[in-house]
Amino acid sequence: MQFQGTDAYVATRELSVAVNAAIQLQKPLLIKGEPGTGKTLLAFEVARALNKPLFTWHVKSTTTAQQGLYEYDAVSRLRDSQLGDRDVGDLAAYIKKGKLWEAFETDESAVLLIDEIDKADIEFPNDLLQELDRMDFYCYELRQTIRARHRPVVIITSNNEKELPDAFLRRCFFHYIRFPDRATMQQIVDVHFPKLPGELMAKALSVFYGIRDVKALKKKPSTSELIDWIRLLMVAGVTHDDLTDLENLREVPPYLGALLKNEQDADLLAALRGRK
Known part of the structure; x- marks a missing residue:
């Protein structure tokens, strides 16, 4: 076995x-x-x-x-x-x-x-x-x-x-x-969304890991929440052009409620974006 x-x-x-x-x-x-x-x-x-x-x-x-x-x-x-x-x-x-x-x-x-x-x-x-x-x-x-x-x-x-x-x-x-690194996470996403365009995956992972890197978050988004978020992006027809890297993002990502689960984290991310 x-x-x-x-x-x-x-x-x-x-x-x-x-x-x-x-x-x-x-x-x-x-x-x-x-x-x-x-x-x-x-x-x-x-x-x-x-x-x-x-x-x-x-x-x-x-x-x-x-x-x-x-x-x-x-x-x-x-x-x-x-x-x-x-x-x-x-x-x-x-x-x-x-x-x-x-x-x-x-x-x-x-x-x-x-x-x-x-x-x-x-x-x-x-x-x-x-x-x-x-x-x-x-x-x-x-x-x-x-x-x-x-x-x-x-x-x-x-x-x-x-x-x-x-x-x-x-x-x-x-x-x-351990939490998956980017390469492993890409394999996981591929399992769930085999037809996901590569450029959209790259942008989505950049935004996702950028959010996880915010040190003051009370609850970092998990793998299952990433899968839910990408599913919503696909249903809504969001393309990679609609997403930008978190470093350049002046607005919070769409469907943020799939990633962040409390108001403190949502407010923190909005405040960080407002400074840019």
Whole structure:
């Protein structure tokens, strides 16, 4: 199994090495990087490239590790016992399997995405240590140990909102997706817009990276926002003659709301342009 990117996902050599190293070491791959750099999408493309089933577990602030294993619906069982219209002795009927359990049950190795793990409580990663390390867990209601038939490829994303425990980090292979340089970004744009005129791409990238170079921005525009912006430029029929390099721009770029997401950054860029 070797991942080299796909026709829809440009993977740098460093990222491909990280994915393949994690697979070989049979360790979870912990991915960090700026929002919009393709961390979540990576799991989808790894599954597609390796022709494997994908299970996605999107973590929220209220998510617990137990939910990834299973949830026992004791309330429904109690209600059914009172109504007497169901065999409440079948405990399996009241167990909802979590994403880890589903990934453990597949007839072939699957890809398991644990997305934005840093949104949950600080103890969340530690609560998954044994399950991700030994690839098994115990279901007390069924008095049964659930073991993975095949070790899944585990991809974990983090936006660095909080520090992850050292014990958890030791069990992962880590990779930080650095923001694409101009050459890599051009490859990414080519994937999404293969017919984009070269002159328009050059102007759009100049404006985009010029905005990112403004040091006082609270939130720099990301890859996904660049893709949205270029899509709007194409729909509106904007040409390279309508764009100028940021150094010479006296007005803000068109459709700035696709790139900047708060009023402070929009006002800052407008003020900088007004000085020219």
